[in-house]
Amino acid sequence: MFIYLHVPFCLSRCVYCDFYVVLDKYGGHEAYVDAVCREIDLRFASINVADFPQGIQTLYVGGGTPSLLDAAAYRRIFKKLNEYLPFAGQAEITLEANPGARRSEMVDSPKAYRECGFNRVSVGVQTLNNNELKKLSRLHSAEEAEEFIRGLQRAGWANISLDLMYGIPLQTEASWQETLQRAIALNVQHISMYGLKVEENTPLETLTTLPLAKGSYPLPEEEAVVDMYFTGLSTLAQAGFCRYEFSNLAQPGFESRHNLNYWNNGEFLALGVAAHGYWQGQRYETVPDLQRYLNNPLAGITQACPTREQLENAIIFGLRKAEGIDTSALERAFGIDFRQRYGAVLDRYAGKALIWEGHRLRLEESAIPLSNSILAEFLGDD
């Protein structure tokens, strides 16, 4: 079984963030852990655990800033989960951590989290340039992020992922190169690099569009952002990182098994407020409102995922992976003739943006910046 747990607490809201976030100063950790434990009881009441003989294969705790909860909170949650299913022997158990949460136990005693069961940490670094960090309103400096990661390594963490961002206001090719080199020097095992998206109704949207503010928030040109993406891929490749998905690169053997399950369109249970799950053929979202979640942890929206949508998701998520999709497996699973069903899009792109390797189909790396329009052609194409 694959499980995602959402923890919404953050010390402050970053200007670019459109996630559901609860400011940590209002407290509520204990009530939240109580509600998560209740949700586990409620969800497992309708799960036949015998269907999961491998136990819990991955658990990913994302947020928010999950490292604001102390290790004891996670001991309680893990104990509750283990009343139903044990962790698999090689389970991947990831905690998202934020170097800006300076007064958290994760900074003072990172070993405590390893001792309670976590074996992978994903650190929201974003950039190692202090001016860019300020534009993102992050609470940490580049040096603090580096020191945080060295502290994790001293405490024995040996599977560390960094989140980096390109396309940040003020960022240049040279500053991005410097961030990449400093990230490489940290000797981590995994790097995710995402293009900054200016989301609607965020302070960053205002700051990058209002005439008075936008001069201070110059976004790199679109072409420069595409160049930054490819600079990231080549620089990290030279340092031994292999791209296994559009935005994710790992040292061999350190690919995120939890995220690979998403891209393989596998089902996963989601727990916590504002969490998105895919379970028993249905997609669901728990309510993005802490008080309502505390009152009823099962509150939310559930939508059936019809077969056609499952097939489209399997293609669109699968083509994000460097290895692409196994079209024979899709033919068996969905009873289709892949080449016939997607003849039009294959005629347009095969041998160019889409590459056949036996019965596998993958997206050519140079076509990734155009992926939205190419992948959209698999939607509703009979």
Ligand code: SF4
């Ligand atoms: S730390 Fe992450 S989740 Fe929290 S406000 Fe910043 S971007 Fe959003």
